[in-house]
Amino acid sequence: MIEQAKPIYSDKFVQEMQAVIARWSLLKHPFYEIWNRGELTLQALREYAKQYYAHVQAFPTYLSAVHSRCQDMAARQVLLENLIDEERGAENHPELWLRFAEGLGVSREEVRSAQLLPETVASVKALQRLTRGDRFIDGVAALYAYESQVPEVARSKREGLAKFYGLEDARAVSYFTVHEQADVEHSEGEVSLLLAHCDTEDSRRRAIEAAEQSAKAMWGFLDGICNAYVD
Known part of the structure; x- marks a missing residue:
């Protein structure tokens, strides 16, 4: 996650949530580590683009x-x-994601008709469950666990695509460029909501649990990608 200097990020509750999310940091997953070393095959990137579209669309x-x-x-x-x-x-x-897939040589139809891995389906269902509960603020926590990681992940992906795969076309990487900034703002809004609505020990505990489940779901998604497409 990008370090934040604003006072809301110094709150003990927020720091506890960030620590839980950090245990499941996407950038520490083997799939992204391999990507950042330029060791992924182009075919693995293409398959990833097909699978991740399920989350982008959802x-x-x-x-x-x-x-x-x-x-x-x-x-x-x-x-x-x-x-x-x-x-x-x-x-x-x-x-924007479909444009990225096209930059990798994957057609829109291939993305839209891709057969999803069990782990992809499970991760989407997990996020659906977390965001459809009775307590909206738990859903906000689940969103925060996802969006708070996106700016740094997007930056590292964009840089890796340029350095190792020669993909620098602005149109093809616009998804990542947009999210480097947009999700900083989205995360800040989510933190403000969490601080305003998690006003009891129990509500804070539930929110942290939701954030961890969300982070684990996305880690599980990457497990599926690794198991299926990385030798």
Whole structure:
């Protein structure tokens, strides 16, 4: 996760949540470590692009599920801004991911029709479950566990694609460029909501548990990729 200097990140509860997420840091997963060393085959990257699209496509529904369960107008507006960023216009995030896949030589139809690995299906179902519970703030914690890691992951992916795979075309890597900044802002909004709505020891405990389950789900997704496509 990108280090944050703002006061909200110095809160003990937030730091405890970040420590739990860090145990399942995506950048420490073998798949991303291999990527960052330039040792992934192009075919493995292509298969990853097909599988990860399941989350890119589903992420707006994670957001809308949390939004629909929130009764606080100010919190709903924070979530809505995030959702708008994901889906609005021709530059919506699923579209940006399809452009990345095309940059790797994978057609849109191949991405959309890909047979999903069991681990991919399980990770999507886990995020759906976490974001569709009765307590919207637990869903926010699950979103935070995911989005707080994205800026640093996106930067490292973009740099690795350029350095090792010659993929520097702005259109092809726009998904990563956008997320280097967008999810810094999204994460900040989610932290503000967590601090405002987790006002008891029990609510903080539940939120931390949701964050850990979310982080573990994404780690499990990468386990599936590694097992299927990395020798």
